[in-house]
Amino acid sequence: MPSQLINNYFRTNSLPHIWCPGCGNGIVTRSIVEAIDNLNLDRDKVCIVSGIGCSSRASGYLDFNTLHTTHGRALTFATGIKMAKPGLEVIVITGDGDCSAIGGNHLIHASRRNINITTIVYNNNIYGMTGGQYSPTTPKGDKGTTAPYGSIDTDFDLCNLTAGAGATYVGRATVFNPKLIVKLIENGIKNKGFSFIEAVTTCPTYYGRKNKKGSAVDMMRYLKDNSINIETAKKLEDNKLKDKIIVGELYKNIRPEYTDEYNKIVDSF
Amino acid sequence: MVQKELRLSGSGGQGLILAGIILAEAALLDEKNVVQSQSYGPEARGGASKAEVIISEKEINYPKVRNCDVLLALTQVACDKYIDSLKEGGSLILDSSVKNKPDRKDIDIYNVPILETAEKKLHKPMVANMIALGSLNGLIRIVSDNSLEKAVLNRVPKGTETINKTALKEGLNLIRKYKGEYYERQYRSNEINATELCQAK
Amino acid sequence: MKNKTVKLMQGNEACVEGALAAGMRFYAGYPITPSTEIAEISAAKLPRIGGKFIQMEDEIASMGAVIGASLTGLKSMTATSGPGFSLKQENIGYAAMAEIPCVIADVQRGGPSTGLPTSPAQGDVMQAKWGTHGDHPMIALSPSSVKETYEVTIKAFNLAEKYRTPVIILMDEVIAHMREKIEIPDKDELEIINRTKPENNFENYNPYEVKEGELVPPMASFGEGYKFHITGLVHDKTGFPTNKSDVAEDLINRLVKKVEKNTEDIVEYEEYFLEDADIAILAYGGTARAVKSAIDMAREENMKVGMFRPITIWPSPEEQIRKLAEKVRKIIVIEMNLGQYYLEVDRIANKLTEVHKYGRVNGELITPDEIISYIKEV
Numbered sequence: 001m002p003s004q005l006i007n008n009y010f011r012t013n014s015l016p017h018i019w020c021p022g023c024g025n026g027i028v029t030r031s032i033v034e035a036i037d038n039l040n041l042d043r044d045k046v047c048i049v050s051g052i053g054c055s056s057r058a059s060g061y062l063d064f065n066t067l068h069t070t071h072g073r074a075l076t077f078a079t080g081i082k083m084a085k086p087g088l089e090v091i092v093i094t095g096d097g098d099c100s101a102i103g104g105n106h107l108i109h110a111s112r113r114n115i116n117i118t119t120i121v122y123n124n125n126i127y128g129m130t131g132g133q134y135s136p137t138t139p140k141g142d143k144g145t146t147a148p149y150g151s152i153d154t155d156f157d158l159c160n161l162t163a164g165a166g167a168t169y170v171g172r173a174t175v176f177n178p179k180l181i182v183k184l185i186e187n188g189i190k191n192k193g194f195s196f197i198e199a200v201t202t203c204p205t206y207y208g209r210k211n212k213k214g215s216a217v218d219m220m221r222y223l224k225d226n227s228i229n230i231e232t233a234k235k236l237e238d239n240k241l242k243d244k245i246i247v248g249e250l251y252k253n254i255r256p257e258y259t260d261e262y263n264k265i266v267d268s269f
Numbered sequence: 270m271v272q273k274e275l276r277l278s279g280s281g282g283q284g285l286i287l288a289g290i291i292l293a294e295a296a297l298l299d300e301k302n303v304v305q306s307q308s309y310g311p312e313a314r315g316g317a318s319k320a321e322v323i324i325s326e327k328e329i330n331y332p333k334v335r336n337c338d339v340l341l342a343l344t345q346v347a348c349d350k351y352i353d354s355l356k357e358g359g360s361l362i363l364d365s366s367v368k369n370k371p372d373r374k375d376i377d378i379y380n381v382p383i384l385e386t387a388e389k390k391l392h393k394p395m396v397a398n399m400i401a402l403g404s405l406n407g408l409i410r411i412v413s414d415n416s417l418e419k420a421v422l423n424r425v426p427k428g429t430e431t432i433n434k435t436a437l438k439e440g441l442n443l444i445r446k447y448k449g450e451y452y453e454r455q456y457r458s459n460e461i462n463a464t465e466l467c468q469a470k
Numbered sequence: 471m472k473n474k475t476v477k478l479m480q481g482n483e484a485c486v487e488g489a490l491a492a493g494m495r496f497y498a499g500y501p502i503t504p505s506t507e508i509a510e511i512s513a514a515k516l517p518r519i520g521g522k523f524i525q526m527e528d529e530i531a532s533m534g535a536v537i538g539a540s541l542t543g544l545k546s547m548t549a550t551s552g553p554g555f556s557l558k559q560e561n562i563g564y565a566a567m568a569e570i571p572c573v574i575a576d577v578q579r580g581g582p583s584t585g586l587p588t589s590p591a592q593g594d595v596m597q598a599k600w601g602t603h604g605d606h607p608m609i610a611l612s613p614s615s616v617k618e619t620y621e622v623t624i625k626a627f628n629l630a631e632k633y634r635t636p637v638i639i640l641m642d643e644v645i646a647h648m649r650e651k652i653e654i655p656d657k658d659e660l661e662i663i664n665r666t667k668p669e670n671n672f673e674n675y676n677p678y679e680v681k682e683g684e685l686v687p688p689m690a691s692f693g694e695g696y697k698f699h700i701t702g703l704v705h706d707k708t709g710f711p712t713n714k715s716d717v718a719e720d721l722i723n724r725l726v727k728k729v730e731k732n733t734e735d736i737v738e739y740e741e742y743f744l745e746d747a748d749i750a751i752l753a754y755g756g757t758a759r760a761v762k763s764a765i766d767m768a769r770e771e772n773m774k775v776g777m778f779r780p781i782t783i784w785p786s787p788e789e790q791i792r793k794l795a796e797k798v799r800k801i802i803v804i805e806m807n808l809g810q811y812y813l814e815v816d817r818i819a820n821k822l823t824e825v826h827k828y829g830r831v832n833g834e835l836i837t838p839d840e841i842i843s844y845i846k847e848v
Contacts, residue, residue: 011699014710044695049538060699060710065692067541068701068711069534070564076531080538080546081692083522084496088542088693106534109527262524265517290649294478297651303478306648309588331763331838332648332756 009033009043011063018057022208022216024175024201028122029058031178031199032091035185047088049078051098054129054203055122058093072103075110078117086259089189092119096137097127100156104136107158107196111165114193115258120185121158121196124203132206143210158198163251168193170251174200176223180247187249193257200245272325273411274334277401278351279343279364282314284398289320291420292402296324298416304332317346324411341405343383343397345369362404362444379408379451381443387436396436403440408448475654481645482507482549484616484652485575486515488623489547491660494573495521496546498535500528500554503587504643505577508549529554533561537570541700543691545627549575553584555594555601562636563602564702566725569678569687571630571665573623575639577646578806580833589833590643592755592806596813598638599784605722607729609736610638610784612755616650622781628663629736633728634686640783642806644756644835665689672696677709678721685728729785738781739790743769747776749845750798752791752815754780757805757836764841775845786814795819800848802826804836824848 002012010033019025036046046064050056052071059066065088069077074092082090099107099121110117126144127133134144134151137158141150163170169191171184181199188195202208202219213219223245230248233241275292277285286307293305307320321334340355341362342348348363352371355361363370365382381404387397399421406417418434425433456466479487485508489497497512499505509525516523522539526532529550536546550558555576565572580586581593594601598610609629613619619641626637668675668688677698680687687707690696703711704718712718729736740758743765744750753761758779768775778794778801780787795801801819803812803826812827819825828844830836 011710044697045693047692060701063697065697066699067538067692068699068703069537070560070702073530073534073561076526076534077538077541079524079526079531080496080498080535080540081542083498083524083535084539084542084544084546085693105527106531109531262517262522266520269518290478293649297476297478302651304648304650305478306644329650330759330766331835332644332650332759333835333837335837335839 005030005033005037009037009063010061014061017061019054020205022202022204022219023054024124025055025058025122027175027178028055028120028181028199028201029061031181032058032093032120032185033062034182035189038182038186039189041089041189045088047081047090048093049074049081049090050093051095051103052129053095053098053127054124055093055095056098072098072101073106074098075103075106075117075119079110079113079115082115082117082259083262086116086263090117091189092117094119094121096121096123096125096158097135100136100158100161107162108165111162111167111194111196113258114166114168114255116192116194118185118188118191118195119197121198122201123158123198124201124207126203126207126210128203128206132210138207144206145210159196159250162194162196166194166255167196167251168253168255169195171249172198172200172245172247174223174227174245174247175202176220176227177247184249193255271327272323272329273338273409274336275322275324275339275341275405275411276334276337276351276354277320277322277341277405278347279318280346281309281316281318283318283343284395285318285341285343285401286320287424288398288402289322291424292322292405292412292417293324294423295412295416295420296322298419299412301326302329304329306332317350319347319351339405339409341401342367343401360408362401362408379404379444379447381447383440383443386439386443391432391436391439393432393436396432399433399436400440400443403437404444405440407441407444474656477652477654478649479616479652480507480647480649481613481616481619481641482577482647483511484619485549485623485639485641486511487654488620489573489627490515490519491620491657492624492627492662493545493664494547494627495519496536496539496544497521497523497548498526498532498539498546499548499550500526500532502529502551502554504579504646505549505551505575507646508575508577529557530561533558533574536572537561537565537568540570540572541692545571545631547573547575547627549577551577551579551587552581552594555597559597559601563604563606565636566602566606566608567702568700569634569689569725570636571634571689572636573626573630573639574636575623575641577641577643579643580831586833588643590756590806590835591831591833592640592642592757593810593831594640595783595805595807595810598640605726607633607635607725608638608784609633609635609729609782610640611738611781612640612783613645613781614755614758614779615645616648617652618781619645620652620654624660624662625738628661631663631665632686633732634665634689635729640755642756644759668696676707678705679707680724685724685731733785733788736782736785737787737790739787740779740781742777742779744776744778744794746774748774748799749776749802750794750800751775751777751802751804751841751845752780752811753777753804754783754811760836760838761804761841764838764845767838767842768845773845783811786818788818791815791818792822795822798823800824800826802828802845802848804828804841806830806836
C-alpha cells in the first residue's frame with residue numbers, strides 16, 4: 001500500500017516508475033514531496049521541471065505543474081517560468097549528466113543569477129538511461145561503457161561548482177540518509193535564491209555492475225560508511241577525508257535574487 | 270526631383286549613419302518617400318562606413334543605391350572605395366583632408382574642410398557629421414531647411430542642440446562659400462555670364 | 471480621422487513594435503548580428519510595460535526560456551540569426567511537439583557557419599522547415615518591407631496562439647537594417663488572437679484533448695490550478711508519455727494536419743503585374759524589392775514579366791503556385807541562396823511549366839540589372 005504521502009502527491013496512475021530495483025531515485029523523489037508537504041506549499045503554485053535521463057522521469061510521477069524538457073535544458077525552461085511568473089515555486093529535477101555535461105552552462109549561469117529556483121541533482125555517477133556511459137561525476141579511474149579502461153577525466157564536485165558560480169544555498173546528502181535530503185530541500189526551497197542540492201544516489205544496474213560495487217545493499221552500505229557530515233569533516237585532517245562524501249549544508253550566502261532585481265527595474269517606471 | 274540617391278561615406282565613428290538617418294527623417298517630414306540603409310564591417314570605430322539614403326516622390330522598391338547622384342566622402346579610403354559608383358554628372362563632396370583627389374572629369378567635385386571646421390573652428394570633432402549634412406543639403410536642397418533642423422533636434426542628445434544647429438549652418442556656409450568661389454572662378458574664365466553667376470549664388 | 475504615428479523605422483525595430491502590439495510580454499535572447507536590435511529594443515521597452523526581458527547564456531537557453539514563459543501564459547519571443555537558429559532547433563522541435571506557442575525571428579545572414587555576419591542572405595529557408603528532427607508543422611513568414619515586418623510579426627503571434635505552434639519570422643539583413651516609413655496603426659484596428667483556454671474543468675483537464683472536428687487543443691497555463699504534464703516525448707491526450715504506435719501516429723499526424731488543413735488561413739502572398747505576364751518571377755523578403763524594380767524596368771521595355779511573392783513561406787502557397795505554373799511560360803525563382811525555395815517551387819510546378827533559378831551567395835542584394843539580364847538569358 002502506498003503511503004499517504006505517495007497517494008497525496010504522486011500521480012499513482014502513472015506508476016510503476018521506470019527505475020530499476022535498487023535504484024535510489026525513488027528515495028530522492030519521495031524526499032522532494034516530503035519537503036513540499038512539510039513546507040505546506042500550495043501545490044497549484046509548485047512547478048517541477050526536469051531534463052532528460054533516468055532522474056528526469058520523476059516529473060511525470062508527481063502531481064504538480066510538471067514539465068519534462070529537453071536534455072540538459074531544464075534550467076532554461078525553469079528560468080523562463082520563474083522570470084515570467086515569480087510567484088511560482090520552481091523546482092528542477094536533473095541528473096549528473098543532464099546538469100553538468102550537456103547542461104553545465106545553464107547550471108553555472110542559473111547559479112550566477114541567483115534566481116529563486118531549487119535544483120535537485122540525482123547524482124548516480126553514470127548515464128543510466130543510455131546504458132552506462134561515464135559522466136562528469138564518474139570518479140576518475142572508474143569504468144563506464146565508454147570508459148572500458150577507466151575514465152581519465154577528472155570528476156566534477158558539483159557543490160563546489162555551484163557555490164563558486166554564485167548559488168546561495170548548497171548541500172549534499174545521500175539516499176542512505178533521506179532525512180537529510182528532506183531537510184536540505186526544505187531549506188533550499190526556503191532560500192530566496194538559487195539552491196542546489198546534490199542527492200548522491202545508487203545505480204546498481206550500470207555504475208555498480210561496471211565497477212564491481214556489489215548489490216544495491218552493498219552500495220547503500222558504502223554510502224553509509226563513507227559519508228561524513230561537514231561539521232565533523234571540519235575537525236578532521238585532509239587525509240581522513242580522501243574519497244569521502246561530505247554531506248550537510250555546505251554553503252550558504254545572502255545575495256540579491258534575480259527576479260527581485262528585475263522587478264525593481266519594472267517598478268522604477 | 271523624382272528620385273535622388275545619396276551615399277555618405279567615411280570611417281566608423283564619424284556618425285555618418287546617424288547623418289543618413291536624420292536626412293531620411295527630414296525627407297519624411299517633407300512627406301517624401303525615403304529608404305535609408307548602411308553597410309559596415311565588424312569595426313565599431315575605424316574601417317569603412319557607409320550610409321545610403323534614397324529620397325523619392327515615388328514608391329522606392331530596390332533599397333540600395335544604384336545610380337549615385339551625390340557622394341560624400343570624408344576619408345581617402347571611402348573616396349577610393351566608392352568613387353567609381355558615382356554616376357556621370359554626379360557630385361562629390363570631398364573633405365579637404367583627402368589628399369589624392371579622384372581623377373574624374375565627368376563629375377563635380379566640391380572640396381570642403383568638414384573635419385577641419387569641426388575640430389579647429391567648433392572644437393567638437395563629433396559634429397563633423399552635422400557639418401557634412403549641412404553641406405550636403407546646401408548643395409542639393411533635397412529637404413527643406415526647417416525639416417532638416419527639426420530632424421536634427423529630434424535625434425541629438427539634450428544639451429547639444431545649439432552646437433548641432435551651429436554645425437549644420439557651418440556646413441551650409443562651407444558649401445555656399447565653395448560654390449561662390451567656384452562660380453566666380455567660372456565667371457572669371459568666362460564659362461558663365463553675370464546673370465548665371467547671380468543665379469548660382 | 472485619427473492621428474496616425476508616422477515614423478522612420480528599421481525592420482528590426484518594426485519587429486519589436488509589432489510584437490508588442492501583438493501582446494509580447496516575454497523576450498529571451500542571445501546577441502547575434504544582424505538581429506541584435508530586436509533584443510536591445512525589447513530590453514528597453516518590455517520592463518516599461520511590466521514585461522520580462524532576459525539575456526540568456528546561449529541560444530539554446532533562450533529558446534528554452536521562451537517555451538517556459540509561454541507555458542505560464544505570456545506571449546513570448548526570441549530573435550536570432552543562422553548560427554543561433556541552428557542551435558535553437560532542438561527546442562523549436564520541442565515547441566512543435568508540446569504545442570507551445572512562440573515566435574522566433576530569424577534574421578538571415580550569409581552562411582554556412584559564421585559566414586558573413588553583417589551581410590544579407592536567405593539561406594535558412596530549408597532550415598526553417600526541416601531544421602529540427604522528425605515530421606512537424608512549420609509556419610514561416612517573410613516580410614519584404616519595414617511596414618510588412620510590423621504586420622507579419624503580429625500575424626506570427628496570432629498564428630502561434632491560434633495553432634499552438636512555433637512560428638518563424640524569416641527576415642533578412644536587407645529588411646532588418648533598412649529604415650523606411652511606417653504608419654503605426656491604432657490599437658483598435660488590429661486583430662489580436664489569444665490562445666483558447668480550457669473551460670475551468672480543473673479535475674478532468676487533459677492538456678491534449680481535442681474537441682470533435684478540431685485540431686488544436688485548448689491550453690492552460692502553469693499556476694492556474696490545472697496540474698498537468700508537458701513532455702517532448704510522444705504523449706497521449708493526458709500529456710503523459712506513451713510508446714503506443716497508434717498514439718504516436720495520430721499525434722504526429724494531427725500536429726502536421728493542424729497547419730496543413732489551415733493553409734488557406736495561413737497563406738499570404740502578393741502578386742505584381744501577373745495578369746498578362748508570360749514570365750513570372752518568384753521572390754520573397756528583401757530580394758523581392760530588387761525584383762519589383764526589375765519588373766518596373768522590364769515593363770518599360772514591354773517585357774511581359776510579373777512577380778509572385780509568397781509572404782507565407784511555409785506552408786508554401788502550393789495552390790497559387792500551381793495556378794501560376796498553368797498560366798505562365800516560365801517561372802524564375804530568385805533568392806539569396808543557391809536555390810532552396812526553388813526546390814519547393816520546382817516540386818509544385820515542374821510538370822506544368824519551366825522552372826529556373828537565379829541565386830547569389832556573395833553577401834549582396836541581387837540588383838535589378840542582374841535580374842533583367844537573367845530574364846533575357848532565359
